[in-house]
Amino acid sequence: MLHITELTKTFNGKTAVNKVSFDVKQPKMIGVIGRSGAGKSTLLRMLNCLTTASTGTISFNGEDVTGLRGAARRQWQSRCAMIFQQFNLVPRMDVVSNVLHGTLNRRATWATMFNLYPQDDIHKAIEILDRLGIAEQAPKRAEALSGGQQQRVAIARALMQDPDIILADEPIASLDPMNAQIVMDALRRIHEEDGRMVIANLHTLDTARRYCDRVIGMRDGRVVFDGTPDQLTTGVARDIYGAGADFSEAATSTQIETLDRPKAEIAKTAALV
Structure with missing residues (x-):
């Protein structure tokens, strides 16, 4: 399905992604892990054509999508939806309208200007919100929602x-x-129920092991690990994160138990990643 070959991105002489190659032959949930600056976000932005690759190719079902422009690029971005850390919603717009923005690439410009949506699309948006457990938030402004609710709105838009x-x-x-x-439960459910490929950048080892079928580790722009969650040992993690023997997986934990850990301990271990 997805074929990535020698993908490279250079910014002002600095290589952010360095000759990355991997194949995904069927819909999987894939976690990409690594410390900040490893090239994870740049990789996803190239897959979505938000950033143009310096060299290398991306193909999907035999179609080269690496250098798409104009309408062809927008069409690909409709097929390859992006969810961001900061949600990228319109804060003062109601939730259902934010979700309907997922249809913009296939709607006429005049309809977009006047915020006109077919009833079928409105019903579909509400059904998706209901699936994600936030249908009751549909008429509220996005800015009135919690962070977790806003991220589910972003998933619904995708x-x-x-x-x-x-x-x-x-x-x-x-x-x-x-x-x-x-x-993460919502993303995993979408993968399993819809058969969609999900590729998520993650900082945390426990999240990657729990939710992903495959884990790709990046360091300094290169892929240094590509395997199953079971193969993601502490030793492998040290190599991915460039950490020493004092590396603790607790530094990357998202488990609820971490709320009870002393703040000083969290700060000390978090500095490793």
Whole structure:
């Protein structure tokens, strides 16, 4: 399905992604892990054509999508939906309208200007919100919702696109552990029930092991690990994160129990990643 070959991105002489290659032959839920600056976000942005690759190719079902422009690029972005860490909603717009923005790439410009949506699309948006457990929030402004609720609205907007691939760039990085679990449960359910490919950038090892079928580890722009969650040992994690023997997986934990840990301990271990 998805074929990535020698994908490279250079910014002002600095290589952010360095000759990354991997194949995804069937819909999987894939976690991409690594410390900040490893190239994870740049990789997803190239997959979505938000950033142009310097060299290398991306193909999906035999179609080269690496250098798409204009309408062809917008069409690909409809098939390859992106979810961001900071939600990217319109704060003062109601929730259902934010979800309906997932249809913008297939609607006429005049309809977009006047905020006109078919009744079928409105019903579909509410059904998706209901599926994610937040249908009652539909008439509220997005800014009135909690962070976890806003991220579910962002997921609903992505589902309105009816995409083949969902890319999630640090979808739980700004959420508390309980909301992080709700969001990851939703992404896993979407993968299993809809058969959609999900690729999520994650900082946390426990999240990758719990939710993903496959884990790709990046360090300094390169893929240094590609395997199953069971193969993601502490030793492998040390290599991915460039940490020493004092590396603790607790530093990357999103489990609710971390709320009870002393703040000083959390700060000390978090500095490792």
